[in-house]
Amino acid sequence: MATRLFGSGIRRREDPRLITGSATYTDDLTLPGMVHAAMLRSPHAHATVGTIDISRAQASPGVLAVYTGKDTSDGLQPMPCAWLVPDADLKVATYPCIATDTVRYVGDIVAVVVAEDPYQAYDALDLIDVEYTALPAVTNPAEAAGDGAPQVHADVDKNQAFHWAVSGGDVDAAFKDAEVVVKERIIQQRLIPNAMEPRAALAEYDQASGDLTLWNTTQNPHILRFLNSVVTGVPEDRARIIAPEVGGGFGSKIPAYPGEFITVFCAKQLGRPVKWNETRSENYQATTHGRDHVQEIELAAKKDGTITGLRCTVWAGMGAYLSTAAPGIPTILHGLMLPACYGIPAIKEDVYGVYTNTTPVEAYRGAGRPEATFMVERMVDRLAGEIGMDPADVRKKNLIPAFDDGHDTVTGLTYDSGDYPTALDKLLSHADYARLRAEQATARKSGRYIGLGLSTYVEMCGLGPSQVAGAIGFQGGLWESAIVRVHPTGKVHVFIGTSPHGQGEETTFAQIVADEIGVGADDVKVIHGDTDTTPMGWGTYGSRTTAVGGAALAKAARKVRDKAKVIAAHLLEAAVEDMEFADGKYSVKGSPDKAKSLAEVALMANVAWNMPANVEAGLEASTFYDPPNFTFPFGAHLAVVEVDKATGQVDLKRYVAIDDCGPQINPVIVEGQVHGGVVQGIGQALWEQAVYDDSGQLVTGSMLDYALPRAGRLPEIEVLSTVTPSPHHPLGVKGIGEAGTIASTVAVYNAVMDALGPLGVETIDMPFTPERVWRAIQQATKGH
Amino acid sequence: MKVPVNITVNGRSYQRDVEPRQLLVHFIRDLGGLTGTKVGCDTSQCGSCTVLLDGVAVKSCSCLAVQADGAAVTTIEGLAEQGTLHPLQEAFWDKHGLQCGFCTPGMILASHELLRHNPDPSDADIRHGLEGNLCRCTGYQNIVRAVRHAADALAEK
Numbered sequence A: 001m002a003t004r005l006f007g008s009g010i011r012r013r014e015d016p017r018l019i020t021g022s023a024t025y026t027d028d029l030t031l032p033g034m035v036h037a038a039m040l041r042s043p044h045a046h047a048t049v050g051t052i053d054i055s056r057a058q059a060s061p062g063v064l065a066v067y068t069g070k071d072t073s074d075g076l077q078p079m080p081c082a083w084l085v086p087d088a089d090l091k092v093a094t095y096p097c098i099a100t101d102t103v104r105y106v107g108d109i110v111a112v113v114v115a116e117d118p119y120q121a122y123d124a125l126d127l128i129d130v131e132y133t134a135l136p137a138v139t140n141p142a143e144a145a146g147d148g149a150p151q152v153h154a155d156v157d158k159n160q161a162f163h164w165a166v167s168g169g170d171v172d173a174a175f176k177d178a179e180v181v182v183k184e185r186i187i188q189q190r191l192i193p194n195a196m197e198p199r200a201a202l203a204e205y206d207q208a209s210g211d212l213t214l215w216n217t218t219q220n221p222h223i224l225r226f227l228n229s230v231v232t233g234v235p236e237d238r239a240r241i242i243a244p245e246v247g248g249g250f251g252s253k254i255p256a257y258p259g260e261f262i263t264v265f266c267a268k269q270l271g272r273p274v275k276w277n278e279t280r281s282e283n284y285q286a287t288t289h290g291r292d293h294v295q296e297i298e299l300a301a302k303k304d305g306t307i308t309g310l311r312c313t314v315w316a317g318m319g320a321y322l323s324t325a326a327p328g329i330p331t332i333l334h335g336l337m338l339p340a341c342y343g344i345p346a347i348k349e350d351v352y353g354v355y356t357n358t359t360p361v362e363a364y365r366g367a368g369r370p371e372a373t374f375m376v377e378r379m380v381d382r383l384a385g386e387i388g389m390d391p392a393d394v395r396k397k398n399l400i401p402a403f404d405d406g407h408d409t410v411t412g413l414t415y416d417s418g419d420y421p422t423a424l425d426k427l428l429s430h431a432d433y434a435r436l437r438a439e440q441a442t443a444r445k446s447g448r449y450i451g452l453g454l455s456t457y458v459e460m461c462g463l464g465p466s467q468v469a470g471a472i473g474f475q476g477g478l479w480e481s482a483i484v485r486v487h488p489t490g491k492v493h494v495f496i497g498t499s500p501h502g503q504g505e506e507t508t509f510a511q512i513v514a515d516e517i518g519v520g521a522d523d524v525k526v527i528h529g530d531t532d533t534t535p536m537g538w539g540t541y542g543s544r545t546t547a548v549g550g551a552a553l554a555k556a557a558r559k560v561r562d563k564a565k566v567i568a569a570h571l572l573e574a575a576v577e578d579m580e581f582a583d584g585k586y587s588v589k590g591s592p593d594k595a596k597s598l599a600e601v602a603l604m605a606n607v608a609w610n611m612p613a614n615v616e617a618g619l620e621a622s623t624f625y626d627p628p629n630f631t632f633p634f635g636a637h638l639a640v641v642e643v644d645k646a647t648g649q650v651d652l653k654r655y656v657a658i659d660d661c662g663p664q665i666n667p668v669i670v671e672g673q674v675h676g677g678v679v680q681g682i683g684q685a686l687w688e689q690a691v692y693d694d695s696g697q698l699v700t701g702s703m704l705d706y707a708l709p710r711a712g713r714l715p716e717i718e719v720l721s722t723v724t725p726s727p728h729h730p731l732g733v734k735g736i737g738e739a740g741t742i743a744s745t746v747a748v749y750n751a752v753m754d755a756l757g758p759l760g761v762e763t764i765d766m767p768f769t770p771e772r773v774w775r776a777i778q779q780a781t782k783g784h
Numbered sequence B: 001m002k003v004p005v006n007i008t009v010n011g012r013s014y015q016r017d018v019e020p021r022q023l024l025v026h027f028i029r030d031l032g033g034l035t036g037t038k039v040g041c042d043t044s045q046c047g048s049c050t051v052l053l054d055g056v057a058v059k060s061c062s063c064l065a066v067q068a069d070g071a072a073v074t075t076i077e078g079l080a081e082q083g084t085l086h087p088l089q090e091a092f093w094d095k096h097g098l099q100c101g102f103c104t105p106g107m108i109l110a111s112h113e114l115l116r117h118n119p120d121p122s123d124a125d126i127r128h129g130l131e132g133n134l135c136r137c138t139g140y141q142n143i144v145r146a147v148r149h150a151a152d153a154l155a156e157k
């Protein structure tokens, strides 16, 4: 019996190169004649730029060239925005690669130096003299949208990049008839993604042939190839984009950036390979940030806990320019999810995208969905408090009952399948919720503040079909592609259009193929991240790699299987209808000894000495898979905290996650995704925040100042799951990359507020630093 | 003005003339091929650059090449012996202690240091001992498991 690899937690096939240091990330590459670029970035959040004197820099040792915006304005077109959300009065302000007359955030590029070695390039940056005239800056999105705020772009009134609205059901009636209304203003603070590998680019340009090779830290090389053609003018057929080993992205490596295009520009001009590697400080200033919402929310309900409506206004900071996919994140990926796992029957949300003098905002793990989940889950707890019901009971009362064939929401989505009550029940019983509540009550009597925080969520992954992409203004498709090629010895190459960078698809995709066609996982090599060798695809983000790319792969593998069956039937002199694929072999039904292995079939297919009539040589198939719908993973999480009343210190004591991503290809990898996702969400609740001062300086400009989660401050995360297959995915899988982050921030938030409830504290802006918590306690108790 | 140094890396000695300001991490990465040691920050926070300097873990971004003159450095490339993975490398693989792998060389060498001081650490010891190394992918949990697993494997040896 061939063991099924789907569902087995085999070790990752990418790890040997990563644990021995032989993996090659962009900055590890060296080419003959390679020189180094460094970017001069604006120290001002908002300023006009006068003369730029580059003469001293040009004369500096080792310097080959210094370019300013005047030099690049012909060779580099403005940065495009690729998610043009419709019906939103979208105003895409001009985003030059190198600023010429105005800088709009600390980190805006004003010049580039290319030198023989990186130290020389950085030395020369210090010798460029730029005349700035500082202008007033604005960093808070709600303030930027107000009257009299400094204008980030002269041609964008009130800094309003867009106004998008979603509504469904009768919200006015819901609030008119409401027995209870709870309100809150929530700050989804700005976060810095912090992939551990900073961004980097290496461009090699052949001036004779016009061929460009660009190695880049990207999550989506094919999109980058297209955008590169728009900005640098190198046509798609002449550009090869390679995403080598990529050290995490979390959304920050989706967008195209000026940095890589400036690197291409320099390589074209100089005829030498040019490498640019950002420093971590540059990464903080100029690699995209996430979140940055100011949210005003009202929830309408009945006294028995039935939720009847949700009304909200969001000011979403976009930063100084619209990053590649930015407009879609606080709108499509956010507002449409507001019915949540409760199927809230009436929704109205207004979202104002606002330019500020800050780093551009993009997708950051969860991208819009954590912000939506937070709003709903926080308000559910507020409602529970208001009507004196346990938060778990309010959730139970409102959860959509189990369904396996679609649930329509008032925002126009159709959830594919779900069993939310079972996930919550499993969570409560595993955690022994009733006992935890009893312990909490006992602890309170002795002056200890323990809090329980729940979050039940549904999210959407695997964006598609492409028709929907067009309707929502996404300037691309949302299908995925795969090629499965079986070599004469039965070894398999898989080429995919997605571009994993830590998620482990070299392993899980090999597992899929192994089962589908009858080879070992070790016989399958998964090739990705090179536009010259892989089929067109849209990349790895939005938990879509397995949800869409995995489906494409399964379908391609099934085509190979079908062809193998035909060839095997021919070789066995059997009718194709009498053949089956069982135990990893192609055999005649009822006669398992009359069988051919994939290797036997592959050899014949490749030499083609004896093929069935009308069957082409070779054993290979490709697919373009356009999903019929999104997938909708869901789950229920619980956080337990203890707050020290005297110091404001929050201690996260326990964390339990139940997630349902459908059948799990590799449960060890799924668990790893949950761990990482949960911790990133905890980071938002407890430690992380990008802080700008009033002049627009990024105060948290280094890893010293921005508090990332560290090993010592986290409990062991308990990971459980339920399994509800997606009805429309060929393998039933849904996606798990972002679930943890979507659920965990508000679980921890709710836990802290639950702990502080008896003290009368109602709201604290994240992150829960001891000082903030302590001040909130002091204010609520007036120091008693 | 360049300064001559002689630094042994993974058992091989390298004589080079270096700028006095050159960081050890750049010296190592520029030797040709030894790029397993990573640079993840510019404030000595992330630990991606951790190497063993005369057997002791250091952040090689906070050390100048000239300071390592005469010393012996072990990088991630030098940890496996004759093609046999070090128990820490095996453990990181077995326990899924890595995702994107960028922090991993530093994590493994920092864990090496931890186990040198405390061959039988508790989970809390491990978490405390790795506070100087950042990982954005794993949430640390499987790294803790890996180090614990390696400790057991080393104890059996």
Ligand code: FES
Residues within 6 Å of the ligand: B038, B039, B040, B041, B042, B043, B044, B045, B046, B047, B048, B049, B050, B059, B060, B061, B062
């Ligand atoms: S590179 Fe971050 S600590 Fe050395």
Ligand code: FES
Residues within 6 Å of the ligand: A196, A247, A248, A502, B097, B098, B099, B100, B101, B102, B103, B104, B134, B135, B136, B137, B138
């Ligand atoms: S595995 Fe990616 S940073 Fe640790």
